[in-house]
Amino acid sequence: MEHRGRIAVLMTPPVLWLVLLFLLPMAIMALFSFRAGTFGAERDIFTLEHYREFFQNAGFQRLLWQSAVTALLTSAFSILLAYPIAYFLAFRARSMQLTLLTILIVPAWTSYLLRILAWKLILGSNGLLNSFLLSAGLIEEAAPILLYSRAAVVVTLVYVWIPFVTLPIFSALQRIDRSLLEAAADLGCAPWEVFLRVTLPLSLPGVVAGFFFVFIPTLGEWVTPSFVGGVEGTMYGNLIQDQFVRALNWPLGSLMSLVMLILVIVQIFIFSRVVRLSDLAGV
Amino acid sequence: MRRRDLLSPGFIYYALLTLFLYAPILLLILFSFNDGRSLTFPLKGFTLKWYEELLGARELLDALGNSLVLGLASSVVATALGTLAAIGIARFNFPGRSAFLAVAAMPMVIPYVVLGVALLILFKTINPDAPLSLWTVGVGHVVINIPYAMLIVASRLAGFEANLEEAAMDLGLTYWGTLMRVTLPISAPAILSAFLSSFTTSFDEFAVSFFLIGTESTLPIYLYSQLRFPSRLPLVVTLAALVMIGSVLIVVFAEWLRRVGQPAARKGDL
Numbered sequence: 308m309e310h311r312g313r314i315a316v317l318m319t320p321p322v323l324w325l326v327l328l329f330l331l332p333m334a335i336m337a338l339f340s341f342r343a344g345t346f347g348a349e350r351d352i353f354t355l356e357h358y359r360e361f362f363q364n365a366g367f368q369r370l371l372w373q374s375a376v377t378a379l380l381t382s383a384f385s386i387l388l389a390y391p392i393a394y395f396l397a398f399r400a401r402s403m404q405l406t407l408l409t410i411l412i413v414p415a416w417t418s419y420l421l422r423i424l425a426w427k428l429i430l431g432s433n434g435l436l437n438s439f440l441l442s443a444g445l446i447e448e449a450a451p452i453l454l455y456s457r458a459a460v461v462v463t464l465v466y467v468w469i470p471f472v473t474l475p476i477f478s479a480l481q482r483i484d485r486s487l488l489e490a491a492a493d494l495g496c497a498p499w500e501v502f503l504r505v506t507l508p509l510s511l512p513g514v515v516a517g518f519f520f521v522f523i524p525t526l527g528e529w530v531t532p533s534f535v536g537g538v539e540g541t542m543y544g545n546l547i548q549d550q551f552v553r554a555l556n557w558p559l560g561s562l563m564s565l566v567m568l569i570l571v572i573v574q575i576f577i578f579s580r581v582v583r584l585s586d587l588a589g590v
Numbered sequence: 591m592r593r594r595d596l597l598s599p600g601f602i603y604y605a606l607l608t609l610f611l612y613a614p615i616l617l618l619i620l621f622s623f624n625d626g627r628s629l630t631f632p633l634k635g636f637t638l639k640w641y642e643e644l645l646g647a648r649e650l651l652d653a654l655g656n657s658l659v660l661g662l663a664s665s666v667v668a669t670a671l672g673t674l675a676a677i678g679i680a681r682f683n684f685p686g687r688s689a690f691l692a693v694a695a696m697p698m699v700i701p702y703v704v705l706g707v708a709l710l711i712l713f714k715t716i717n718p719d720a721p722l723s724l725w726t727v728g729v730g731h732v733v734i735n736i737p738y739a740m741l742i743v744a745s746r747l748a749g750f751e752a753n754l755e756e757a758a759m760d761l762g763l764t765y766w767g768t769l770m771r772v773t774l775p776i777s778a779p780a781i782l783s784a785f786l787s788s789f790t791t792s793f794d795e796f797a798v799s800f801f802l803i804g805t806e807s808t809l810p811i812y813l814y815s816q817l818r819f820p821s822r823l824p825l826v827v828t829l830a831a832l833v834m835i836g837s838v839l840i841v842v843f844a845e846w847l848r849r850v851g852q853p854a855a856r857k858g859d860l
Contacts (some may be wrong), residue, residue, distance in 0.1 A: 320671055335708070391603055395601065438632075527703055
């Protein structure tokens with residue numbers, strides 16, 4: 308019984324904070340999507356108008372779909388680039404393993420905003436890449452390479468995410484029992500067969516985790532596209548931001564935001580299922 | 591690793607990718623010393639004038655001050671709440687524990703745009719005329735940082751058996767006395783590490799701040815507003831270089847703290 312008092316004292320402040328300033332705002336946002344307007348009398352009228360608008364407007368859905376494609380491309384490239392690094396660190400780096408891993412991770416801890424800013428400066432038409440290529444005589448005239456395109460968003464985000472994807476793949480590879488690899492080799496598997504039939508399948512939980520680590524936050528991105536994406540690179544997150552900052556249609560923005568929230572929760576649900584299943588399969 | 595390993599394809603790939611990760615940061619630092627207004631090659635020569643100009647940029651220093659105050663205040667609150675929750679979940683089993691964990695972890699995965707607009711709506715619903723300020727941004731930053739603070743401290747506590755605390759209570763300390771004299775001292779490195787991690791996150795945070803800031807400015811908000819003016823770019827780059835170097839130092843220090851006193855650290859690892 309005395310435990311109950313202790314738990315109450317410890318847990319009440321964090322629970323209150325999260326309920327009042329995290330769950331409650333989400334609930335109010337959900338309610339706001341039914342309001343007719345942002346201000347004044349319209350605010351007190353409840354309507355399904357925005358739902359109709361959202362589901363009839365093909366533009367919104369296309370942007371959501373494009374954002375999913377951007378997130379998918381970003382995840383795929385991040386995993387492709389990070390997998391060999393994780394493999395090298397897990398199997399080849401030996402005593403240098405932790406040092407090399409730390410060196411790789413440090414940039415991920417520096418300012419996210421400033422690294423995106425750096426990419427904007429690098430890719431711009433008066434930017435570093437152009438002037439470097441010009442002065443090296445590799446190109447004739449300056450043109451924005453990549454900047455203000457979906458490719459620029461993907462490149463910048465892949466750059467940001469590589470260290471975050473390396474970690475789960477690395478730890479999945481670390482957990483593999485080395486005797487399994489020896490056994491496969493003893494039974495006549497060529498090195499590439501050992502990789503394809505033993506190492507890769509056993510590392511899949513890490514790959515799946517890395518995929519969701521990238522896909523979920525990328526789907527909700529709005530800062531990177533507004534720095535380097537231009538019109539072509541605009542993402543769903545920019546659309547939400549626009550409803551609150553420029554269009555001042557908060558109810559519609561709330562609905563868009565709610566759709567995003569539900570999508571994320573669904574993905575996390577899938578993630579928790581998939582990873583547990585593949586963990587079981589790996590045992 | 592032996593010399594032969596340095597020429598292996600694996601290491602060469604590692605080196606190239608690491609270079610790719612560091613290059614933009616190194617370029618920012620390089621150009622902060624470049625004697626020219628435009629960020630273009632070839633470099634113009636070495637100068638410290640941008641660093642001198644930084645010292646005279648009033649608005650920028652205000653924004654820096656705001657970010658420091660915001661970071662300190664929101665990190666103290668987030669670390670305190672996270673530590674309470676960590677002790678609760680690491681030492682007790684109670685109904686609703688797993689539900690709490692699920693909710694407390696959510697701010698880590700919710701897109702920041704969703705969190706930002708939801709808090710904006712909350713504040714405007716409570717009082718439509720309420721001005722946005724550093725306070726409202728701080729509330730958002732605390733929500734963002736609670737899960738990380740909680741996980742950092744909880745993982746430290748999981749590394750120590752609860753019997754230390756039980757021993758202290760057997761020897762006559764009250765539960766709260768034990769908390770102050772055993773549990774918190776044990777957690778101290780993790781609590782400091784959680785604080786530093788919260789601080790760096792808050793200091794860099796843009797996506798949520800953007801919706802919740804009023805007329806004041808934090809450093810990321812100020813930097814964003816300066817991007818429209820090409821002539822201000824060298825100053826932006828110089829500030830960026832300083833912040834990068836500072837955050838690397840803080841991160842290395844926090845990581846060192848996390849490892850200090852970690853039981854069973856293998857000597858060969860570092």
